[in-house]
Amino acid sequence: MLCAPPEAFERARVLRAELERLNHHYYVLDAPLLPDAEYDRLFQELQSLEHQHPELASTDSPTQRVGGRVLEAFSPVRHAVPMLSIRTETDTESTGAAAFDARVRRELKLADSDPPVAYLAELKFDGLAINLRYENGLLVCAATRGDGETGEDVTENVRTVGQIPLRLATSSPPAVLEVRGEIYMKRADFLRFNERAQAAGEKILVNPRNAAAGSIRQLDSRIAASRPLSFFAYGLGEVRGWTLPETHAEVLEALTGFGLPVCSERAVLFGADALAGFHARVAALRPELPFDIDGVVYKVNSLALQETLGFVTREPRWAVAHKYPAEEALTTLVDIEVQVGRTGAITPVARLAPVFVGGVTVTNATLHNQDEIDRKDVRIGDTVIVRRAGDVIPEVVGPVLERRPPDAQRFILLERFPTCPVCGSHVLRGEDESVARCTGGLFCPAQRKQALLHFASRRAMDIEGLGDKLVEQLVDAAIVRTPADLYKLGVMALASLERMGEKSAVNLLEAVGRSRNTSLGRFIFALGIRNVGEATAKDLARYFGSLDRLLVADEATLMNVPDIGPIVARSIVAFCQEPHNLQVIDDLRAAGVSWPEGEPQGVVSGALVGKTLVLTGTLPTLSRDEAKALIEAEGGKVSGSVSKKTDFVVAGAEAGSKLEKAVALGVPVLDEAQLQELLKKGVLQ
Ligand code: IVH
Numbered sequence: 001m002l003c004a005p006p007e008a009f010e011r012a013r014v015l016r017a018e019l020e021r022l023n024h025h026y027y028v029l030d031a032p033l034l035p036d037a038e039y040d041r042l043f044q045e046l047q048s049l050e051h052q053h054p055e056l057a058s059t060d061s062p063t064q065r066v067g068g069r070v071l072e073a074f075s076p077v078r079h080a081v082p083m084l085s086i087r088t089e090t091d092t093e094s095t096g097a098a099a100f101d102a103r104v105r106r107e108l109k110l111a112d113s114d115p116p117v118a119y120l121a122e123l124k125f126d127g128l129a130i131n132l133r134y135e136n137g138l139l140v141c142a143a144t145r146g147d148g149e150t151g152e153d154v155t156e157n158v159r160t161v162g163q164i165p166l167r168l169a170t171s172s173p174p175a176v177l178e179v180r181g182e183i184y185m186k187r188a189d190f191l192r193f194n195e196r197a198q199a200a201g202e203k204i205l206v207n208p209r210n211a212a213a214g215s216i217r218q219l220d221s222r223i224a225a226s227r228p229l230s231f232f233a234y235g236l237g238e239v240r241g242w243t244l245p246e247t248h249a250e251v252l253e254a255l256t257g258f259g260l261p262v263c264s265e266r267a268v269l270f271g272a273d274a275l276a277g278f279h280a281r282v283a284a285l286r287p288e289l290p291f292d293i294d295g296v297v298y299k300v301n302s303l304a305l306q307e308t309l310g311f312v313t314r315e316p317r318w319a320v321a322h323k324y325p326a327e328e329a330l331t332t333l334v335d336i337e338v339q340v341g342r343t344g345a346i347t348p349v350a351r352l353a354p355v356f357v358g359g360v361t362v363t364n365a366t367l368h369n370q371d372e373i374d375r376k377d378v379r380i381g382d383t384v385i386v387r388r389a390g391d392v393i394p395e396v397v398g399p400v401l402e403r404r405p406p407d408a409q410r411f412i413l414l415e416r417f418p419t420c421p422v423c424g425s426h427v428l429r430g431e432d433e434s435v436a437r438c439t440g441g442l443f444c445p446a447q448r449k450q451a452l453l454h455f456a457s458r459r460a461m462d463i464e465g466l467g468d469k470l471v472e473q474l475v476d477a478a479i480v481r482t483p484a485d486l487y488k489l490g491v492m493a494l495a496s497l498e499r500m501g502e503k504s505a506v507n508l509l510e511a512v513g514r515s516r517n518t519s520l521g522r523f524i525f526a527l528g529i530r531n532v533g534e535a536t537a538k539d540l541a542r543y544f545g546s547l548d549r550l551l552v553a554d555e556a557t558l559m560n561v562p563d564i565g566p567i568v569a570r571s572i573v574a575f576c577q578e579p580h581n582l583q584v585i586d587d588l589r590a591a592g593v594s595w596p597e598g599e600p601q602g603v604v605s606g607a608l609v610g611k612t613l614v615l616t617g618t619l620p621t622l623s624r625d626e627a628k629a630l631i632e633a634e635g636g637k638v639s640g641s642v643s644k645k646t647d648f649v650v651a652g653a654e655a656g657s658k659l660e661k662a663v664a665l666g667v668p669v670l671d672e673a674q675l676q677e678l679l680k681k682g683v684l685q
Helices: 006-028 036-052 062-066 095-107 187-199 208-216 221-225 248-257 271-288 303-309 370-376 445-456 468-476 483-488 491-495 502-514 520-526 534-544 547-551 566-577 579-590 624-633 657-665 672-681
Strands: 076-078 118-125 128-135 138-144 150-152 176-184 230-240 267-270 293-300 319-323 328-340 345-357 360-366 383-387 395-399 427-429 436-438 612-616 637-639 648-651
Touching (some): 006 062, 095 293, 118 248, 360 395, 445 468, 445 483, 520 534, 534 547, 547 566, 547 579
């Protein structure tokens, strides 16, 4: 047998250890230590060393993570300790937590006067359960749950998961340590993967859970290697040669110490109310989590008490899964209709057979635009997956192709709606635009209604009480055609409308009256110029100081305003050249709408000029709007998402993924007191 020189053995050992350490920092701690190119250099050195001296090959080498072997079938693996399932609390309300706690206390024969039971609360990850077997620190086998007694050997695929250590990070590993946990795919990884697959004309993954499970059950490990998978450890299987700690919380700590990823959203809690509190807190956090969960899991924290409680059939008495309402469901796509927005954008809307998802009955879901319909290949008559995460508008994820009826129909927007269904004007789609638009402008009642709602909205003219039902009636009865008409309304005309008493009519007129005194920024925003959002409107107001200066500005002048590019500049000029728009502005001024005007400020001043901040969580005293107003008053910008360009993240209680991202990107994080200091001085001491 060939024998590599001792230096080669030593160098390979050092490289493996170093690459695994870098891997852990990159995948688990999300804090890379070296640039990718440096990592690649070390990786290639190891690869060529192993190539020169095949006897150096070893299963814990990071070079084994890239996949390669193609199996005929997965071999069965008998679990040394059965992989149990977990009882599900079907009551998705907080009483579910109370029912579990009551059961545990009864089984443990605790009296009401006894202290509360300590639990460890975790998230219930939505992926694929896996058992990792480490012998003397080396990953020797990874198996699926199967029927709980026997699973499938998926070691080759699991080795490709960057977050799973091939060797435990300890110099004195247990003789046997089986780690149990979930392989899953982060939502962002799922979306990015699908975008690339789509671009390459390859198959798209249906949802993150199927993506994770499907990837691990591939016979060709190169496929698994190409999928961005993650892992969380949450328990143990067989253990030999290791003294167990006293609590489950300590087990998880120890696993972290061994280099395994454990989710940080976990807590030791006492009694039922604390569990219910965790369930509610996580529900609020759920849309912000970077991965899908379908509930939380409560486990009795003491391992001794777990032993006492034992099992019923295949489920431990010491653990329960407390679910949330499902966020995805299947239903039939009955038809596709369209909605006309404020700028004439025609949005296809799916009409669905009613389905209960995410806690509500859904009958409509957005389909965004024609490209999206084509990309997802959804057809009328299809069975579709509907998703409703948090409070966002429900969306159609995609069709279930196996259930496509032969007469399913494609939807081609411009064929079905060559003219606007509301006003009959032509519908056009610009060459480089994904959106089709009604060309009717404010002639189109649908656009007029949306424009009025926008004009009256809280961040624009703030006319309280002017909601969509009322706008609908006012436009349909031809009482209001333009925003200026709102200022001519009288009690009599209003009170004659359905569901409008005299009291509400008076209140509305008062709100309209109050809105006459406004600011230039609000007024510009209220006009609803395409591509001019709230922040841009404020920038314009500050830059020009008066409306008349804005109305005559040409594209070049507009592009001097910070952050305004050619597209926005063109929209503004187009708006200001339209005689109809100038007439509405004149009418509004004649109706008494006014704002303080000032000198053009050109480049803005303030402690935070040029700085972008992100707010997350609840601040102790300031509301989100107050903090935003203070920052903007100092010339700063408030953005909704954290990126490398973010200067500061201001975090309050229960801050979520934005805070994590700030930490990962090294963006400075401030509390409210530090924000106040920054507002005063522009720098932190
Ligand atoms: S503990 C004895 N903890 O839920 C308890 N399971 O049937 C065994 N799951 O497929 C499971 N998150 O993969 C546990 N934090 C968590 C979990 C979790 C997800 C999955 C598990 C299994 C199912 C339970």
